Amino acid sequence: MSSTIGDLGEFGLIARVTARFPETDDVILGPGDDGAIVSAVDRRVVASTDVLVEGRHFRLDWSRARDIGRKAVAQNAADIAAMGARTTALLIGLAAPTDLPVRWAEEFAEGVREECAEVGCTVVGGDTVSSPTLTVSVTALGSLDGSRPVLRSGARPGDRIAVTGPLGLSAAGLSLFESGRSDADAARAAVAEHRSPSPPYAQGPRAALAGATAMLDVSDGLTQDLGHIAEASGVRIDLRRDALVPAPELIAAVELLAASGHPSGGAGRPPREAAVDLMAVGGEDHALAAAFPPGAAPPEGWTVIGSVHEASGPEEARVTLDGRAPVRGGWDHFGR
Amino acid sequence: MSSTIGDLGEFGLIARVTARFPETDDVILGPGDDGAIVSAVDRRVVASTDVLVEGRHFRLDWSRARDIGRKAVAQNAADIAAMGARTTALLIGLAAPTDLPVRWAEEFAEGVREECAEVGCTVVGGDTVSSPTLTVSVTALGSLDGSRPVLRSGARPGDRIAVTGPLGLSAAGLSLFESGRSDADAARAAVAEHRSPSPPYAQGPRAALAGATAMLDVSDGLTQDLGHIAEASGVRIDLRRDALVPAPELIAAVELLAASGHPSGGAGRPPREAAVDLMAVGGEDHALAAAFPPGAAPPEGWTVIGSVHEASGPEEARVTLDGRAPVRGGWDHFGR
Numbered sequence: 001m002s003s004t005i006g007d008l009g010e011f012g013l014i015a016r017v018t019a020r021f022p023e024t025d026d027v028i029l030g031p032g033d034d035g036a037i038v039s040a041v042d043r044r045v046v047a048s049t050d051v052l053v054e055g056r057h058f059r060l061d062w063s064r065a066r067d068i069g070r071k072a073v074a075q076n077a078a079d080i081a082a083m084g085a086r087t088t089a090l091l092i093g094l095a096a097p098t099d100l101p102v103r104w105a106e107e108f109a110e111g112v113r114e115e116c117a118e119v120g121c122t123v124v125g126g127d128t129v130s131s132p133t134l135t136v137s138v139t140a141l142g143s144l145d146g147s148r149p150v151l152r153s154g155a156r157p158g159d160r161i162a163v164t165g166p167l168g169l170s171a172a173g174l175s176l177f178e179s180g181r182s183d184a185d186a187a188r189a190a191v192a193e194h195r196s197p198s199p200p201y202a203q204g205p206r207a208a209l210a211g212a213t214a215m216l217d218v219s220d221g222l223t224q225d226l227g228h229i230a231e232a233s234g235v236r237i238d239l240r241r242d243a244l245v246p247a248p249e250l251i252a253a254v255e256l257l258a259a260s261g262h263p264s265g266g267a268g269r270p271p272r273e274a275a276v277d278l279m280a281v282g283g284e285d286h287a288l289a290a291a292f293p294p295g296a297a298p299p300e301g302w303t304v305i306g307s308v309h310e311a312s313g314p315e316e317a318r319v320t321l322d323g324r325a326p327v328r329g330g331w332d333h334f335g336r
Numbered sequence: 337m338s339s340t341i342g343d344l345g346e347f348g349l350i351a352r353v354t355a356r357f358p359e360t361d362d363v364i365l366g367p368g369d370d371g372a373i374v375s376a377v378d379r380r381v382v383a384s385t386d387v388l389v390e391g392r393h394f395r396l397d398w399s400r401a402r403d404i405g406r407k408a409v410a411q412n413a414a415d416i417a418a419m420g421a422r423t424t425a426l427l428i429g430l431a432a433p434t435d436l437p438v439r440w441a442e443e444f445a446e447g448v449r450e451e452c453a454e455v456g457c458t459v460v461g462g463d464t465v466s467s468p469t470l471t472v473s474v475t476a477l478g479s480l481d482g483s484r485p486v487l488r489s490g491a492r493p494g495d496r497i498a499v500t501g502p503l504g505l506s507a508a509g510l511s512l513f514e515s516g517r518s519d520a521d522a523a524r525a526a527v528a529e530h531r532s533p534s535p536p537y538a539q540g541p542r543a544a545l546a547g548a549t550a551m552l553d554v555s556d557g558l559t560q561d562l563g564h565i566a567e568a569s570g571v572r573i574d575l576r577r578d579a580l581v582p583a584p585e586l587i588a589a590v591e592l593l594a595a596s597g598h599p600s601g602g603a604g605r606p607p608r609e610a611a612v613d614l615m616a617v618g619g620e621d622h623a624l625a626a627a628f629p630p631g632a633a634p635p636e637g638w639t640v641i642g643s644v645h646e647a648s649g650p651e652e653a654r655v656t657l658d659g660r661a662p663v664r665g666g667w668d669h670f671g672r
Contacts, residue, residue, distance in 0.1 A: 028380055032568075033487050034418040034552050035384035035478065040376035044364055047460065048371035049475055051429035053467040082370040093387035093429075093473045124383065127473075131389040137429045137463075137473035139385055142371065151369050216370050232368075 005105055006098030006130070013094075013128045016106060020113045021123040026088035026143070029124075036124035038089045038141055046142035046149070048079035054134035062177050065104045067195035069111025072136045074197045077119040078217040078286035080142035081204030084150040087121040091139045095131035108136075111196070119201050147208050154213035155233035155291035161306040162298040163289045164207075165200040167222060168246065168275060169193035171282025172253035175264035179257060186256050189249035199286035203301060207288065211296035217288055221281040223319045223326045226289060230311070230318035233291075238320045239280070239306035246275035254278065280326055341441055342434030342466070349430075349464045352442060356449045357459040362424035362479070365460075372460035374425045374477055382478035382485070384415035390470035398513045401440045403531035405447025408472045413455040414535035414553040414622035416478035420486040420544030423457040423537070427475045431467035444472075447532070455537050483544050490549035491569035491627035497642040498634040499625045500543075501536040503558060504582065504611060505529035507618025508589035511600035515593060522592050525585035535622035539637060543624065547632035553624055557617040559655045559662045562625055566647070566654035569627075574656045575616070575642035582611035590614065616662055 005013050023030055028037035038045070050072075052058060058068050077087040092112065094105070116122055121140070155161075173194025176187045199217060207215055214229045223239070230237045246254075254275045258265030266274025291308055292298050311318070317325035341349050359366050365373035374381070386408075388394060394404050413423040428448065432441070452458055457476070491497075509530025512523045535553060543551055550565045559575070566573045582590075590611045594601030602610025627644055628634050647654070653661035 029485065029487070033489075034415040035382040035421070035476075037419075037480075037485055038381050038383060040379050040381050043376050043379055045374050045376050045381045045477065046371040047374060047425070047427055047475070047477060049427040049429050049461055049463050049473070051431050051463045051465045051471075051473060053431050053465055055468075056466055079370040083373075085371070089383070091383055091385040091475050093385050095387050095389050095469075095471055125385055127385050127387045129387045129389055130392055131469055131471060132391075133431075133467055133469035133471070135387075135431055135467060135469070135471050137385070137387060139383070139427050139475035140371075141381065141383060144373075149365065149373055151365070153369075
C-alpha cells in the first residue's frame, strides 16, 4: 500500500489529485496534456497567482489538509472576484516533502474540490514536485463575462466605501491559536475563518454591475489594502469607526483573547474597541472592499463604512479613521 | 542600501521584479491590481503551470539567477508550444529566504525578461513570499490564434514521429556538473543547455499548421515522454536508433564524461552510442516531439526519428527502439 507521496511517484500523485475535479462548461480541455484549454467568452482572461508556504501562511498543527486546500482556492478566487470577474479555472502547484502521507494530499485535493464547488470553478492543471518545504501555488483564471473590470485606480472623491464579508475574524483566529485558546467554544467561528476563509465571491461581479469604481479583496488588512486603492486612485479614504460593527463571534473571540492576555484582546480596552481594531488591521479574511459613486447603491450585503476625498498632498495619510491616521498595521510577507 | 529581499519588503520586491517587463499587444491590464487581464483572441486560453525547487530543479552553485529565470520561463513556454500555441503571458510566484540578496532577485527577473523576449511574451502577475526553500512557480498562458490544439492523444498508426530542438545536451550538462568537469571547454554547450534550455518555441504552432496529430515537449526524456503520446493515443511508437544523430557538442560532452568515469560517459561503450542513449532518456531539453500523418511533411527543422504502429495489447511496450523495448529511463520527480 502506498502511504507517502514518495512511494506513489509524481504521475500517481497527479492522477490522485486531479481525478476529483468535474469538467465545467468553461473547460475545453482539462488536465493531462501539456496545457489545459479554458474558455474565454469575451476574448479576455483575468489571471492571478498566489503562493502559500508552510510555517508562513499555514501550520500543519493548526490547519488540516482540507482547510489548506480550501484556503488556497479561496484567496485566489477572491482576487478574481475583486476584479469583478467569475473564477473559471485553477492551476495548482504542490511542492511537498516525499514523506508527506498520500492521505494528506488526497484531503488537500478534497478541500480544493469543496471550495471549487463554492466558487463554481474547477482545476484544469497542476504540477507536483518534491521539496523540503510544503508549498502550494495557485493560479486562478476568470471571466468578466462581458463586463468592465473593476480596478484599484477608479475611486473618485464623493464615492462611498463599502465592504462585504467577514473582517477581523481570521486575525482573531490566528491570535487564538497563538494563545492556546483555539479549542474554546467561543473561538470556533474565528478559528474556522482563519483555517479557511469564506470570501463573498459572487459579490465581486455584483458590485461591478452596480457600478463600483474600484475594488479589492482584504488580504493584508482593511486600512492597508484600502491604502492601495487610495494610492492607485490618487485620493484619501476616510473610514467611520462607528460603521465598523463587529460580529458577535468576533467580540466573543476578543473576550477570550483578553482573558488570556493576548495583545489582540485589547490590553484592557473594551472588547468592542479591540474588535474594531482587528476589523481595521486584521488580514486574510478576503472580504471585498469597493468604492461606489454617488447614486450607485452598493448591492444587498454590502455595508458603507466610509467615503472618498481629495488627496491634498503626497504627505497626507492615504487612509484615515474618523479623519485621523489609523494605527499602522497589516501584513508584509517579508517585513520584519 | 537594501541588500536582502527581507530589507526590501514584499511590495518593494514586487515593484523591482515586475518593473522590467514590457506591455505587449496581448496584455489588457498588467501587474499591480488584484488580477491581470490578458487578451484571448479566439475565445480560448491555453494554460500550464510548473514549479521549480532549489536543490531539485536547480542548484545555486551550478546556475546563476539569470539562468534560473530563463529556465523557469523556457519550460513553461515549451508546454504551451507543445499544444501548438503561442505563449502570451506569464504569472510568476517566487518563494525565497529573506536573506536572499536583492541582486539575485533582480538578476532572476532579468533572466525572465530575456527569455520572455525570445518567446514573445511578458509577465503580467506574480507573488513573492518568504520561504526557507527557494521555489519558483510559473504559470504560462497562451493563444492558439484560431488553430486547433495538438493533443497527446491524436497519433495514429502510419504517422511519422519527428523531433526538433536539442536532445540529451541538458542531461550531459547535469552529468558534467556531477563529475566536476563543467568548466572544460568541451562542456560549454551542454552546461549552457542544462542551465537554461532553448526550446524551439515557434516550431509548436508551425507543427500544428503542418498537420501534426500529437505533440509534447521532452521534459522527462524522449522515450518516457513519447510513452505519454503512445498511451494517450493507444498506439506503439518505434524509434530508429540510427535516426538519433548526436550533435558534435553532445559527443564532445560524452567523451569528457567517459574520461572522468561518469556513468553517462557510457562505461566503455563508444561515445556515439552513449550520446544516443542520452538523447533517448535525457530530460529537460524541452525539445518538441510530434506525430505527422502520411502526406503531412514536418516543417523545416524537424527530423523524422520513428513511426507509429498499432498497439497489439496492453502488455506491449509503448515505445520501442528498433523494435525492442528501450532501457527504462526518465525523470520521476518523486521516484526513488
